[in-house]
Amino acid sequence: MPLQSLDITRRSATTSPSPTVREQTKVAKLIDISKCIGCKACQSACMEWNDLRDTVGDTSGVYDNPRDLTDESWTVMRFFEVEPNGKLEWLIRKDGCMHCADPGCLKACPAPGAIVQYSNGIVDFHQENCIGCGYCVTGCPFDIPRISKQDNKAYKCTLCSDRVSVGLEPACVKTCPTGAIVFGSKEDMIVHADERIADLKERGYDNAGRYDPAGVGGTHVMYVLQHADRPELYNLPKDPQISPLVSLWKGVGKPIALLALAAAAIGSFFHYVKVGPNEVEDEDEERVRDAGRAKQSV
């Protein structure tokens, strides 16, 4: 949130260009699922840094706690017991905002400046501009934003934009005890991911790979998956993209609709100018009057 306006490259519901003179290095957070032990230190660090204390919920009999992302829980460990190759695997994925290069939330948002994208790639919500319409939820391909029941504003992971802006790594990265979460330039993170993938392949995970889906222009939160061919094992969409329904609604639809409405109004005016009003003529009046008199005299 406190990043300088000079670093904002995209702003929701804004059609004019953002400042472009300064370009920051693209950053990325890399989450290596093969190294995650599910300790939830990242969840705690997130709460602590962002000063959030979610209401204590109840357990559903699995390790997921809280059960889902909320307006006050911006990251959640999700636990999956799967048997991809006939043997049990316990996959643990840290869920949260993916910071898409082409963010569906930003595309759908109707409030100017409620959602911004910094030139380093971070997508951030500015709650003071949020109107609580929920369009970001509608636009997100990953089901991330949550609307607060208290203030009706949308919340999600900020990738610790405040920390990153002063040269620190996100709180979850700082706390991760196994090094499963790392942070740096996106370029470096891709190199690091490739090393990890090579290592996993040596250990028999033939389909290990990086999750950085091209459908949303790539993401600034990436995963190393043991089974990159089957992201659905981790409850990740296989080929996420902004829904065509949303693209139609908040993409091509809106300028065309506005133009058509303006054309109808202006066209009506020119019709009037061309053919003039449709008026009752004097002879119509007379005909009615004559008929009236004729009837009276009968």
Added chain:
Amino acid sequence: MRSNLIERYRAEDRINHWVIAITFILLALSGLALFHPAMFWLTNLFGGGQWTRILHPFVGVLMFVAFAWMALKFWQHNMLVDNDRRWLRQWRDVVSNREEQLPEVGRYNAGQKLLFWVMVACMAVLILSGIVIWQPYFAPAFPITLIRIASLLHALAAFVLILGIIVHIYAALWVKGSIGAMTRGTVTRAWARKHHPAWYREVAGDR
């Protein structure tokens, strides 16, 4: 009432019409504000973005109820007949003020009838899709794909409705003597005879 005037709308129908008209204007302005960034400034008319988001659906329910009452009252006058199809085929005569060449019109002409049914369809789509995307009360209960479909349909139906109302308002300005029907409730005998001859015969006898 002066003898050259005849009643077209009763007071209750006129009041209802203007309730719909006022709520429609509020809805169109607040809806467009959230539809296109170039229109977002319209939220200032409603006390800001948050208030626009809060008020729009409630006003929408009011418009729907008022319109439903009107539709139930007038649908029978809006059934399309053979003459109407001919009237529509001769649309060139309609827009060129060559009314004398058109088939005889009753209480409503084919254009008005068509607009009536378009509005019925739009209102139905708007209220249903509107409930699906209504934050914070109803939207959380619906699956995301349905919310996406509803968002698109809501915008589409609103677009068609606004387009229809632009035509409706223009027609009232273009055909002189029409506005009095909805303000005072009356039209002149000559107006009725010229634009709605079959209806005129019905209400005024054989004149």
